[in-house]
Amino acid sequence: MxxxxxxxxxxxxxxxxxxxxxxxxxxxxxxxxxxxxxxxxxxxxxxxxxxxxxxxxxxxxxxxxxxxxxxxxxxxxxxxxxxxxxxxxxxxxIRLREAGPWEVQFNPLRALRPARLIQQQVQGISAPFNPDEFHFAKPFLRKEIFWRGKLVGRDVSLLYNKFPFVQRLGLLVLEPREGRPQFLQRADHDYSWRLLDQLGRTLPGVGLGYNSFAAFASVNHLHFHLFIRDALLPIAADLWQHNGGGEPYPASCTRFTSSGAAWEYLQDLHGRKIPYNLVMYPGVLYVLPRLRQGERSIAPWSGGYGWYEMAGGCVPQGEQYFSRLTELQLADELRAVSVMP
Structure with missing residues (x-):
């Protein structure tokens, strides 16, 4: 491997x-x-x-x-x-459709996944790693590892996602046996930039997603979501102001092309205990500060807003919602879960 x-x-x-x-x-x-x-x-x-x-x-x-x-x-x-x-x-x-600029998918398997952390009301933006809870170094998960080894200077495991929602999605776990919680350190942040710089040379469409603790991370074990999509996520569309267009994005979103400037911003969020989601492509990072999970009731059609949803995707909890959700409903939900930093 x-x-x-x-x-x-x-x-x-x-x-x-x-x-x-x-x-x-x-x-x-x-x-x-x-x-x-x-x-x-x-x-x-x-x-x-x-x-x-x-x-x-x-x-x-x-x-x-x-x-x-x-x-x-x-x-x-x-x-x-x-x-x-x-x-x-x-x-x-799965079936996909567009609702204005948003991507909506009918994905019945995703709707059946275990809740784990996502239904818990949590405090703060970090918690100690608990080896007795579910984590990615459990022995029974070894068969679910797609690749493991040294990648861009660090030991990683890349596991299949059991309930994926984008193409070629894997769980990228950094030094899995060290048992680190889902809380970014500077070295992890810098590594994500180096990793995508290298992978982007051979894998067009590659990116990373990240849910901080309290931002619908399902497992408190340090990991990113690595994906390779044929199409860009809605958040990366040219029409949005953060990409130089004229339309304001419904959620608070700051775009960075500098690793150092991005880390200063993330440190500020850490200091103020504001959870966030990250969406990253080679050389570009979108940071989306948001409400802590549990601060607001989840919409009946939603399984929770993680990085994919904050990036403009949606996996409704039923075919009836897939058919009926509107562009306005999706934009309103982004506004409702977002916070100004």
């Missing part, structure tokens, strides 16, 4: 990404593995074409002896029961 060739091109990354999913599907009769592979296949039509056949075969196998023959986690059993009720034949790639 030390092949840097994974990062040589988008095609190489995609091939390795799908190959890893196929190996997991073939190697484990586990509900959690099946759900992870299914959710990742549904995000991308190319991946769905490659894996839908093996997924259907595994679904039939697991369904036949699911009731009492598998010792799986309670969350996985609940998700799988809902998939049985839904029916595999009704599954397929």
């Amino acid at each position: 030390t092949e840097i060739a994974h990062f040589d091109s988008v095609d190489a990354y995609q091939e390795a990404f799908v190959s890893g999913l196929r190996v997991m599907l073939q190697g484990y009769d586990e509900l959690g593995v099946f759900i992870l592979v299914l959710a990742n296949a549904m995000i991308d039509p190319e991946t769905w074409d490659a894996l839908s056949g093996p997924l259907q075969t595994k679904f039939a196998r697991l369904s036949s002896f699911h009731a009492g023959s598998l010792d799986d986690a309670k969350d996985d059993r609940m998700v799988f029961q809902q998939l049985i009720a839904f029916g595999f034949d009704k599954l397929g790639p």
Whole structure:
């Protein structure tokens, strides 16, 4: 698991990404593995074409002896029961639509993910790492590692996201066995800039997302979300004032092209205990200060506003919301969860 060739091109990354999913599907009769592979296949039509056949075969196998023959986690059993009720034949790639400048997706697997931290009302913007809670160095997660090794000078693990919401999404965990909480230090911030500077040379569309503690980070273990999308996120569109356009972005958003200036801003947010979401492309960082989770009720159609939602995406909690959400509703929600720094 030390092949840097994974990062040589988008095609190489995609091939390795799908190959890893196929190996997991073939190697484990586990509900959690099946759900992870299914959710990742549904995000991308190319991946769905490659894996839908093996997924259907595994679904039939697991369904036949699911009731009492598998010792799986309670969350996985609940998700799988809902998939049985839904029916595999009704599954397929996620559906996307535009609502003005916003991106809306029907992603039924994402709506079924365990809540973990996102439904908790938390205090402050940091908490000590707790080795007894869920974290990314748990032994049972080793099979979910897409790549691990030394990348741009640091030891990292890149895990598959079990309930992804953008293409080729991985959980980039820095020195996972050190057990560091979800709180950025200067070295982590500077590393993210160096990492994207290097990856951006071979992986067009690569970026990082980050949810601070209290900003809908689901796990209190230092990690970024690494993605490679075919299209830019809405926050990166030319029409917004932060990108030189004429339209004000509904959420408070500051764009940085300097690592040093960005860190000064983040330090100020840390000092005032203001949570934030980050969206980063090579050489560009968007910082979005926002309300602490729990300070405001979550909209009935929303699973919570993390970096993807603050960047202009939305994963509604049901097909009826997917069809009906309007541009104005989405803009209003961004305003409501945002704070002026």
